Amino acid sequence: MAEQHEILSISEWYLDAQQKISRLNKASEAYGLTYDQFLVLEQIIELGNNRPGQIAKKFNTSLPAASRKLNALQNKHYIMKAHNVDDDQRTVQLEVTREGREKYAALRDVLYQIG
Numbered sequence: 001m002a003e004q005h006e007i008l009s010i011s012e013w014y015l016d017a018q019q020k021i022s023r024l025n026k027a028s029e030a031y032g033l034t035y036d037q038f039l040v041l042e043q044i045i046e047l048g049n050n051r052p053g054q055i056a057k058k059f060n061t062s063l064p065a066a067s068r069k070l071n072a073l074q075n076k077h078y079i080m081k082a083h084n085v086d087d088d089q090r091t092v093q094l095e096v097t098r099e100g101r102e103k104y105a106a107l108r109d110v111l112y113q114i115g
Contacts, residue, residue: 037069041079050093051091053066073100
């Protein structure tokens with residue numbers, strides 16, 4: 001009986017988390033972002049993780065997957081990629097644009113109210 005109760009608790013936790021993520025995604029979409037994209041902007045702006053490798057590590061994902069997230073933000077003109085940093089063509093530094101900072105700040109305020 002205790003095992004069944006534990007499974008129920010895990011299921012309830014999972015469903016609750018899914019509902020919260022759904023609310024966060026819905027709020028983010030009104031600002032032209034996904035919640036994941038908001039989190040990437042947060043890493044760059046608030047925590048200074050401005051290299052693709054740092055983003056991949058933080059989100060526990062592959063570099064190609066992180067690059068796809070970054071490319072989506074770049075296509076929306078929310079970030080720019082600076083190449084040839086420190087005279088090394090392999091090095092990419094991420095910079096958030098003014099528009100990206102504005103979207104991030106506006107959405108951050110909304111998400112904190114939800115959270």
